[in-house]
Amino acid sequence: MIKLDLDDNLIKDKNWYAAFSGGPDSGCLLYLLIKKKEQIEKEYKVEINLSAIHVNHNLRQSESIRDENFCRQFCEKYNVKFLLFNVNVSDYAQSEKLTIEQAARILRYEIFERYSDGCVFLGHNKDDNAETIFMNILRGSGIQGLCGIEKVSNHYYRPLLDYTKKQIIEFNHKNGIEYIIDSSNNxxxxxxxxxxxxxxxxxxxxxxxxVSSNLVSLASLAKQAQTYIDKQIEMEFKKRVTLEEDSALIDILDFITLDEIISSGLLRKAIQHVKKILKDVEKKHIEIIINLINNSQSGSVLELKDGIRVLRLQNDRVRIYKQADKDNNFCENINMEGDTHIDSRGITVQSEISIFEGGAEYSKRWVMLDYEAVREGLVIRNRRVQDFIYPSKGNGKKSLKKYFIDNKIDSDLRDKLFILAIENEIVYIENKEIGKRFRPKKGNKALRLEFI
Structure with missing residues (x-):
């Protein structure tokens, strides 16, 4: 007998979405959810919206159409809302240099994420979990990989995780639940x-x-160990790491004294913040970073896959960041009487002419400039080789490169800062400095630019 191991209080007030391929696992899951829906609605006097999500991967030509039609008819039979999505897995795999399996999974989960307001139910079973654990072992993914698939993760629920494929198929036959077989599984x-x-x-x-039962038992032990390790990593992470939008600054003082499993976990967590996922980050990459931390001088740079860089800084710090795309140059004229949109940076500049009353001249989100000095030719862009600035302090002209060096602005940040300029003269460096002749004068007309 198969029962859904679900906490009614967690799910009774939400919309339900079942991933439905038409196979034995997802068919069993959807059938059980239909029964569970009836039970909860009767017991709690609530109405639950249940939908089935079918993703057509367009990999098996006529068989993909057969699967789609079967799933639609199944939903009609049980009065379940049918949500259909078509994706081109082959093209995505080729463009992103992924395997078909990886591409299909990414595209499916992109669709599932659209329904994060409710509960997304997935049909993973005990055998799927064992296979995942084994393949993680082959990849050398460490204790985290040994933990396998989580039964509950954010808005995802996998209530069949304790049952084998054999048990699920027997349940389907006993209850007259129809399903189809994906020929590619053979x-x-x-x-x-x-x-x-x-x-x-x-x-x-x-x-x-x-082997499946033994691997799942191993996963249970690994989860206990990982829970303890995660607590220790989080403690060190909070002490040592400052997160920025797309980089992580790490205090590495006494880093060598940390247990390797803690230092490795801390670095993985920092990389995940920058890279968003940990795909292709292996033990060997973490070891190389630790070697850079412990044995390299400031200025040393390590390049990983996907443009991820690790830079050894002065004062016992390391920055992990994603290298800016140098081909992604941008330059837009500032609209003095409206908005300026820079799509490549996701920035909108709002302009307003006012009188400068004194006080602060700029912050992270806005700047005040002398209107008469910038009324013609003002642009927003990234830096150029010939750029120069007349700093507020001092009497001379200085190249932008020298300004960055003198002010100890990390090299990884220089391509990320936007510049306001007239030709090659710097008017304003984002949240750093206004050129001397462009500073607003109290009581005079000023251009206020707000960056949204």
């Missing part, structure tokens, strides 16, 4: 299929052990 071209169809059965036969 092909060992995909690594997961090879593990499922060939490797695990062979290990079970040779050892007389149930």
């Amino acid at each position: 092909s060992n071209y995909y690594m997961r299929n090879f593990v499922r169809n060939e490797l695990f059965p062979s290990i079970n036969e040779k050892t007389g052990k149930d």
Whole structure:
């Protein structure tokens, strides 16, 4: 007997969305959710909206159409709302240099994320979990990988995780639940299929052990260890790491004294903030970063995949950041009487002419400039080789490069700062300085620019 292990109080007031491929797992899940919906509505006197999400990957031509039609008819039979999405997995995999499996998963979850206001139910079973754990071991992903699939993660629920495929199919037959078989599951071209169809059965036969059950038991122990480790990592992370929009600044004083598992976890967490995902970040990459921290001088730079850089700074600091795309130059004329949109940077500049009353001349979100000095030719852009500035303090002209060096502005930040300029003369460096002749004068007309 299969029952949904769900806390009614967590789900009874939300919309429900079931990922539905038409296979035995998702068919069983949707059937159980239909029954659960009826029980909760009767018991709590509430109305629950249940929808099925079907993603057509367009990988198997006529079979993909067959799957779509089957799922639509299944939903009509049980009066479930049917949500259909078409994606081109092959094109996405090619453009992003991913495997078909990786691309399909990313595209599916992009769709599921649209329904984060409710509960998204997924049909992963015990065998899926064991396969995931084993493949994580092959990738060398550490204790976190040994933990396997979470039963509840944010708005995702996997209530079949304690049941095997065999148990699910038996339940379907007993309850007359129809399903379809994806023919590609029989092909060992995909690594997961090879593990499922060939490797695990062979290990079970040779050892007389149930490899899936043993791996899931291992995952339970790994989760206990990981919970403790995560607490220690979080303590060090809060003490040592300052997060910025797309970079992480790390205090590495006495870093060498940290246990390796803590320092490694801290670095992974920092990289995840910058990169958003930990794909392709392996143990060897973490070891190289630790070596840079412990043995390199300030100014040393390490380049990882996907434009991620690690820069050793002065004063026992390291910055992890994503290198700016130098080909992504931009330059827009400032509209003196309205808004200026810089789509490539996601910035809107709002202009307003007023009288400068004194006080602060700029902040992170706005700047006040002498109107007469900037009324013609003012642009917003990134830096150029010939740029120069007349700093507020001092009498001379200074190249922008020298200004950055003298003011100890980290090299990774220089391409990220926007510049206001007239030709090659700097009017304003984002949240750093206004050129001397462009500073507003008290009682005079000023141009206020707000950056949104």
